[in-house]
Amino acid sequence: MAKDKDPKTIREIEQIFAPIKPLMTNTEAYYESSRCLFCYNAPCTLACPASIDVPLFIRQINNGNLTGAAKTIYLSNYLGNTCGKVCPTEVLCEGACVYTKMNIKSLDIGRLQNFATNTAILAKKKFFKIPGFNGKSVAVIGAGPAGISCACQLRTAGYTVDIYEARNNPSGLALHGVAPYKITNLEALMEVEFLREQVGFTVYYNKRIENQEDIKNLEKNYAAVFLGIGLGSSAKIKIEGEDKTNCIGATEFIEQIKTKPIEQPVAKKVIVLGGGNTAIDAASECARLGAEKVILVYRRSEKEMKAYYFEYDQAKVAGVVGMFNAAPVEIVGLSAVEGVRFIRTDTVNGKLITIPGSEFVIDCDLVIKATGQLKQTRMLENIPGLTVNETGKIIIDPATGQTTNPRYFAGGDAVNGGAEVVNAAAEGKMAADGIHAYLSKLN
Ligand SMILES: Cc1cc2nc3c(=O)[nH]c(=O)nc-3n(C[C@H](O)[C@H](O)[C@H](O)COP(=O)(O)OP(=O)(O)OC[C@H]3O[C@@H](n4cnc5c(N)ncnc54)[C@H](O)[C@@H]3O)c2cc1C
Ligand code: SF4
The missing domain is CATH 3.50.50.60 (FAD/NAD(P)-binding domain)
Structure with missing residues (x-):
């Protein structure tokens, strides 16, 4: 099937998949940030599933306070850099920007977000205070955006967090799914490492949680479990010939x-x-x-x-x-x-x-x-008392992420059926707060 124009080197692949939202220069960031009107009740922030204070971080960039800008972003969204690159900003923050009502190009919010967070990642800035061990451990299944975000938030409340990941890398679909011209593999992995280094969760790779014995072991060793397992393989279309090669x-x-x-x-x-x-x-x-x-x-x-x-x-x-x-x-x-x-x-x-x-x-x-992904219902059947709806999505309390088995919490694609990285990050963080509230009551 090889053709003459097939890319043959990594360099050629990089050129083909050159970033559609390249990193801003200092001048571009200064100019772009100066356009922000710092709106009251900013519509860009209201449109952000992670509720990032957009006008605040843009003002910090404009004042030259890049560390402060990155901190503003990370305190709302642990995956601030990934989201700056992969979010459909055109229908979220940038789509809501007041400039669009005046038929003027909206602020380039995603790229400004990248500008600040990229600088912080490269400088290994530390934004989170991690208290001493609070005596409880939580297991997270899946090192995708939901699992990573949940783990970070739990660490800020003093829990020991162990993540069990089926693959040999973190980031889930942010690594394996999102188009390479939005984010490179290196960029996706760098942000997780930046977080791991400062908050200190542990990831066990190549460790799929799949049967009742695995579940029993988790229940023996952890006070609560977060399910950030995402979705399964691509759905079949159920037509003749689907099993053919290619x-x-x-x-x-x-x-x-x-x-x-x-x-x-x-x-x-x-x-x-x-x-x-x-x-x-x-x-x-x-x-x-x-x-x-x-x-x-x-x-x-x-x-x-x-x-x-x-x-x-x-x-x-x-x-x-x-x-x-x-x-x-x-x-x-x-x-x-x-x-x-x-x-x-x-x-x-x-x-x-x-x-x-x-x-x-x-x-x-x-x-x-490309007609959808299956749900991971077989794995979920091993968890006693856990309920999924008729399409296989895990049922949770939307305010806490708690499932119908009180020790289990869930978020991300496994709950919403497949949305964006920012939704998974926000839901993982919310579920961590739900876990903290639940375990605090058991004291
Ligand atoms: C092709 C494609 C393109 C996309 N493009 C974009 C985009 O441009 N922008 C955007 O914002 N979003 C995009 N998304 C959606 C986004 O990637 C997902 O919404 C997001 O990654 C969901 O995060 P998650 O943590 O819930 O699940 P996932 O990212 O799927 O992570 C789940 C993790 O759990 C692990 N896991 C699963 N089962 C087990 C188990 N039993 N034991 C241990 N580990 C397990 C998996 O290996 C994986 O690492 C895209 C999705 C796809 C499929
Ligand atoms: S809506 Fe646009 S102009 Fe207003 S604060 Fe947000 S980014 Fe700035």
Whole structure:
């Protein structure tokens, strides 16, 4: 499948995936921060799931107090640097900025956030006071954004925190999922290390918690457990031919690109099935890596796509072509993928219908399925009294993160079904406060 224009070196990969939000220079940061109107009841802060005091950190940058700016950010959001890079700021803080109401470009809040936090990470600044051991230990399952954020907040209340992580690296999907032109692997890992060094949690890697014995051991050794396990593998679409070679789930495909970019030359003609942000990312990454044709096919109309409009626009610029109102019915080919058979669809009285006799085949040599991720229900069945809803999301008290088994708390994708890094970070932090309140009452 290798093509002449496939990238062959790490340098070429870095150029293909150059950051879409590059680090500001001092002059840029000074100029940009000077534009802030320091609004009362700042809409940017209200729109931030982590409630960062945006005008305050922008003013600190403008005054040259970068350490203070980074501290303001980190006291609200442990993943301040990652979020500055990967947050969909266009629909959060920047989308709410008052300038947008005046048809003026909003403040570049994400990049200002990166500017301050990057400086703090490189200088190994310390922002958190860690008290002595309070006598209780908490286990965290999963070293993704939710687990890391929960662990940091628990450490500031004096708990010993051990994180059990199935993979050999922290950061979860911020490392394995988020597009490389938003954040590099090194950047994602550096922030976790910056936090670990100053707050002092322990991570046990390659340690998947999977059966009743693992759960019993945790219950024996820890006063409470936080579930930050995220979601599972890509969902099947349940059509004929899905098991053919070169038909792959989007999260698995993106993980390969992020961990083995050179070993994995992208196909010539790619079909991506789905209309969410993951579908857009997979398509965009294929186009950037040199696929000759990348068609994103969604079974509903363009305006019904769940993906952010600005992400779809960026994908089109990268060369992705959208096709709408077409549902896959079969992956065709002998043992490997040769194409996809589709049927045309329409929405009638709010219901999606297929149009008889409208089937057609598009040739391709790679199919990427991006129609959602499974939930980790099998693992969760090992926890007595824990309830999930009909779609497999863990049920929690939204004010504390406590599950229906009082010793277990949860947050992030496993609870919200798949949102953003900033939601997982905010939910992990809230659950840590819930754990602290619960364990304090047991004294
Ligand atoms: C392709 C893709 C692109 C994305 N792009 C963006 C983006 O641009 N911006 C953005 O803000 N968000 C993005 N997201 C969403 C974001 O990455 C997630 O919302 C966020 O990472 C969720 O954090 P989490 O901690 O809940 O779960 P995860 O990040 O999934 O972390 C869960 C961790 O738990 C570990 N684990 C799971 N089960 C076990 C077990 N049984 N035992 C031990 N460890 C376990 C996993 O290995 C993983 O490290 C994207 C997601 C995907 C799939
Ligand atoms: S809304 Fe915009 S101008 Fe107002 S405080 Fe926030 S960033 Fe500054």
